[in-house]
Amino acid sequence: MSFDLQQFHxxxxxxxxxxxxxxxxxxxxxxxxxxxxxxxxxxxxxxHSIKGGxxxxxxxxxxxxxxxxxxxxxxxxxxELPFTSAIIDAALQAGDILSRQLRGxxxxxxxxxxxxxxxxxxxxxxxxxxxxxxxxxQTPLVAAPPNSSGHQIRITLLAGATTPAQRDTxxxxxxxxxxxxxxxxxxxxxxxxxxxxxxxxxIEEILSFVVSPEHYCLETLPPLEESRPEPVAEATENLLExxxxxxxVDPAQLKAQAEEDQxxxxxVDLPSPDTATPTPxxxxxxxxxxxxxxxxxGEHPRRRASDREADTSIRxxxxxxxxxxxxxxxxxxxxxxxxxxxxxMDPVLHESxxxxxxxxxxxxRDLQEAVMSIRMxxxxxxxxxxxxxxxxxAAKLGKEVELxxxxxxxxxxxxxxxxxxxxxxHLVRNxxxxxxxxxxxxxxxxxxxxxxxxxxxxxxxxxxxxEVLDDGAGLNREKILAxxxxxxxxxxxxxxxxxxxQLIFAPGLSTAEExxxxxxxxxGMDVVKRNIEGMGGxxxxxxxAGAGTRISIRLPLTLAILDGMSIGVGxxxxxxxxxxxxxxLQPKRSEVSTVSSNGxxxxxxxxxxxxxxxxxxFSIVPVTTDPCExxxxxxxxxxxxxxxxxxxxxxxxxxxxxxxxxxxxxxxxVSGATIMGDGHVGLIxxxxxxxxxxxx
Amino acid sequence: xxxxxxxxxxxxxxxxxxxxxxxxxxxxxGKEEYAVDILKVQEIRGYDAVTAIANAPPFIKGVINLRGVxxxxxxxxxxxxxxxxxxxxxxxxxxxxxxNRVVGIVVDGVSDVITLPPEQMKAAPxxxxxxxxxxxxxxxxxxxxxxxxxxxxxxxxxxxxELMDEVAA
Numbered sequence: 001m002s003f004d005l006q007q008f009h010x011x012x013x014x015x016x017x018x019x020x021x022x023x024x025x026x027x028x029x030x031x032x033x034x035x036x037x038x039x040x041x042x043x044x045x046x047x048h049s050i051k052g053g054x055x056x057x058x059x060x061x062x063x064x065x066x067x068x069x070x071x072x073x074x075x076x077x078x079x080e081l082p083f084t085s086a087i088i089d090a091a092l093q094a095g096d097i098l099s100r101q102l103r104g105x106x107x108x109x110x111x112x113x114x115x116x117x118x119x120x121x122x123x124x125x126x127x128x129x130x131x132x133x134x135x136x137x138q139t140p141l142v143a144a145p146p147n148s149s150g151h152q153i154r155i156t157l158l159a160g161a162t163t164p165a166q167r168d169t170x171x172x173x174x175x176x177x178x179x180x181x182x183x184x185x186x187x188x189x190x191x192x193x194x195x196x197x198x199x200x201x202x203i204e205e206i207l208s209f210v211v212s213p214e215h216y217c218l219e220t221l222p223p224l225e226e227s228r229p230e231p232v233a234e235a236t237e238n239l240l241e242x243x244x245x246x247x248x249v250d251p252a253q254l255k256a257q258a259e260e261d262q263x264x265x266x267x268v269d270l271p272s273p274d275t276a277t278p279t280p281x282x283x284x285x286x287x288x289x290x291x292x293x294x295x296x297x298g299e300h301p302r303r304r305a306s307d308r309e310a311d312t313s314i315r316x317x318x319x320x321x322x323x324x325x326x327x328x329x330x331x332x333x334x335x336x337x338x339x340x341x342x343x344x345m346d347p348v349l350h351e352s353x354x355x356x357x358x359x360x361x362x363x364x365r366d367l368q369e370a371v372m373s374i375r376m377x378x379x380x381x382x383x384x385x386x387x388x389x390x391x392x393x394a395a396k397l398g399k400e401v402e403l404x405x406x407x408x409x410x411x412x413x414x415x416x417x418x419x420x421x422x423x424x425x426h427l428v429r430n431x432x433x434x435x436x437x438x439x440x441x442x443x444x445x446x447x448x449x450x451x452x453x454x455x456x457x458x459x460x461x462x463x464x465x466x467e468v469l470d471d472g473a474g475l476n477r478e479k480i481l482a483x484x485x486x487x488x489x490x491x492x493x494x495x496x497x498x499x500x501x502q503l504i505f506a507p508g509l510s511t512a513e514e515x516x517x518x519x520x521x522x523x524g525m526d527v528v529k530r531n532i533e534g535m536g537g538x539x540x541x542x543x544x545a546g547a548g549t550r551i552s553i554r555l556p557l558t559l560a561i562l563d564g565m566s567i568g569v570g571x572x573x574x575x576x577x578x579x580x581x582x583x584x585l586q587p588k589r590s591e592v593s594t595v596s597s598n599g600x601x602x603x604x605x606x607x608x609x610x611x612x613x614x615x616x617x618f619s620i621v622p623v624t625t626d627p628c629e630x631x632x633x634x635x636x637x638x639x640x641x642x643x644x645x646x647x648x649x650x651x652x653x654x655x656x657x658x659x660x661x662x663x664x665x666x667x668x669x670v671s672g673a674t675i676m677g678d679g680h681v682g683l684i685x686x687x688x689x690x691x692x693x694x695x696x
Numbered sequence: 697x698x699x700x701x702x703x704x705x706x707x708x709x710x711x712x713x714x715x716x717x718x719x720x721x722x723x724x725x726g727k728e729e730y731a732v733d734i735l736k737v738q739e740i741r742g743y744d745a746v747t748a749i750a751n752a753p754p755f756i757k758g759v760i761n762l763r764g765v766x767x768x769x770x771x772x773x774x775x776x777x778x779x780x781x782x783x784x785x786x787x788x789x790x791x792x793x794x795x796n797r798v799v800g801i802v803v804d805g806v807s808d809v810i811t812l813p814p815e816q817m818k819a820a821p822x823x824x825x826x827x828x829x830x831x832x833x834x835x836x837x838x839x840x841x842x843x844x845x846x847x848x849x850x851x852x853x854x855x856x857x858e859l860m861d862e863v864a865a
Binding site: 679 | 752758763766767768798860
């Protein structure tokens with residue numbers, strides 16, 4: 001966490017502002033009677049994004065509100081609560097406060113910290129379903145501890161004025177205050193005495209939703225000197241049982257909730273000493289704004305006074321950027337065609353043309369790089385979620401872990417960043433759960449009590465490598481082999497380490513002794529691998545018993561461009577993703593053999609690899625049907641290798657990936673298309689699908 | 697003039713002039729004359745540089761690069777079994793914009809833009825099982841010639857064209 005989050009603040013402000021606007025727009029257009037699920041989801045997503053960002057950047061006040069809002073919306077989303085206008089009102093109100101807080105953080109202006117409290121309590125009440133659409137609480141009732149400066153209010157309901165149902169509602173409303181105090185008089189009326197610091201008008205307001213003013217009377221009693229511990233204890237108990245109406249801000253309850261959902265600390269971030277509640281006895285109420293102020297993170301030390309209204313960044317839709325990328329791709333192709341034509345001319349006669357071409361070459365390359373960089377984001381935005389997660393999980397598992405992040409500024413494509421966070425989360429959880437040992441075990445093994453988990457990103461060639469390193473126990477070869485055997489996975493007991501490690505990516509294989517809620521269900525690693533391969537990347541593991549494990553993810557820098565090898569079959573050209581290719585060779589006649597007369601294998605360095613003839617799979621008339629006259633390209637896929645037989649290798653290119661599905665449909669064995677230097681369309685091979693196709 | 701229509705509107709809507717007439721682009725396949733709604737036509741170009749797609753039906757010739765967009769090409773002569781599928785420098789491709797997709801169709805030639813008043817349009821007769829008339833919107837008459845009006849959206853989204861993953865119609 002050592003790096004400075006400040007540089008991302010502007011991004012967060014922009015994003016949160018946009019999300020708030022989006023949320024408001026969706027809320028206002030929602031059809032109450034028939035809410036569109038997609039719209040509800042959109043509101044939820046907006047709230048969720050704000051929460052995530054706010055928590056990451058330490059804007060606790062915003063995270064608090066959005067967390068409550070989010071839980072409310074989540075219930076609505078899952079149909080547990082009906083969508084009412086009360087919910088929309090509350091959500092809009094929360095949005096207003098969020099906007100104010102956002103402005104406050106951005107401009108360094110003052111935000112009123114207690115103004116959020118009513119909204120939060122209201123949202124909580126709605127989320128618990130205890131406030132239906134007809135009972136909208138404007139001001140939270142804040143009951144005071146009996147020995148505070150609060151006063152007593154007695155409410156008397158006149159006989160016959162209320163139905164039992166109404167009385168129940170009222171009982172319910174006041175219950176947390178002092179349920180024991182409902183007194184039924186002989187004439188059929190009942191009364192209640194409240195200890196509260198709320199104004200009588202507030203009480204009236206609540207009552208007015210249930211009974212009409214002429215049916216009750218309200219008396220303000222002088223404050224009692226003597227505290228009455230009994231009913232308070234009861235009230236507190238109610239709260240602790242989670243039956244609180246939500247009108248209270250109960251630190252204990254909130255703390256429990258906050259910890260339960262691993263969220264972003266709630267009202268009080270207990271570990272920090274200045275906000276911890278000092279009294280051990282459960283206080284039902286932080287009665288006054290002064291107390292509540294402790295719930296807020298207080299003044300932000302990094303507030304900047306400078307007016308940031310003049311934004312230094314603009315937000316542009318990805319579509320526009322993609323269009324730009326396309327156009328530049330076209331330019332590069334046109335340039336390649338021109339270069340081909342010019343190469344036939346005499347350089348002496350057309351000197352200026354050639355120098356012009358050189359300049360065009362440089363410029364178009366720069367342009368391409370600049371356009372690509374628009375889509376690039378630092379990987380720090382993914383890493384930044386881990387410090388919190390690591391801390392929480394480590395605490396849960398009783399382990400001591402230090403997280404190090406290296407290379408947060410390494411940039412990669414936005415699309416990849418979004419898809420990378422899930423696999424990385426899996427890997428980090430795994431390392432924490434299986435990798436790093438308990439402090440005691442570590443001490444026995446002569447290692448420091450505190451384990452180290454390192455997240456590291458760096459560029460290497462045309463790709464980016466992200467590593468998750470731990471100094472834990474390392475993978476257990478015997479255990480994996482045993483588990484693989486019991487799962488009927490074919491593997492020889494003396495297979496090399498890297499093959500054994502790849503086994504943990506097999507579905508259903510987990511070496512965790514017991515299933516924890518952190519990991520161990522055996523789903524996960526296979527998903528990680530599939531996700532990474534879906535992005536055109538690879539996962540590699542190296543591990544040493546007792547010293548730790550290193551999992552490396554190698555990804556292309558962008559999804560829009562692919563390093564490919566172009567190959568020819570017959571008159572056609574195809575692209576094979578370069579990261580799939582191990583080597584290519586022309587086999588000798590003695591190295592090619594047949595198995596049961598039609599299956600062919602090629603013998604490469606002690607391994608027999610099945611030959612897949614591309615012309616057979618794609619029904620093309622090839623130049624040659626003899627592997628010894630063509631080329632075999634050895635492809636590695638999920639640990640196994642195949643030899644793809646093609647006519648010729650044509651060259652290595654960077655190609656701009658285009659979707660076939662935009663105007664056509666998915667073609668088996670083809671993952672996409674690109675435009676070659678001569679303007680033709682070249683198809684990019686989908687190697688896993690191709691191999692499946694050849695087997696069927 | 698007629699107002700531009702949304703491409704994904706119902707297939708019965710075409711460019712309608714005030715009196716109910718509609719404009720069509722006519723093209724020939726063999727000796728037959730066909731027509732499509734003019735508003736579905738994006739451009740007309742020559743036939744070249746088609747990249748074949750493996751294991752596709754014979755009437756899908758492949759894909760071309762249309763200024764950076766990958767566009768599939770369908771040979772209507774093979775699809776409708778009329779004329780001879782030969783490719784010369786005069787072979788014409790009509791680029792259509794249907795259902796938010798871009799598709800090219802190979803035809804023998806493009807003839808004219810015609811305006812057909814509704815009274816010159818007749819419903820297509822039933823031919824029985826041998827000829828599928830569900831993609832034919834009707835038959836029109838211009839200067840004693842019969843023109844077959846193709847319901848291009850229905851045709852392009854139909855299952856037997858194999859142009860889309862999910863059949864939209």
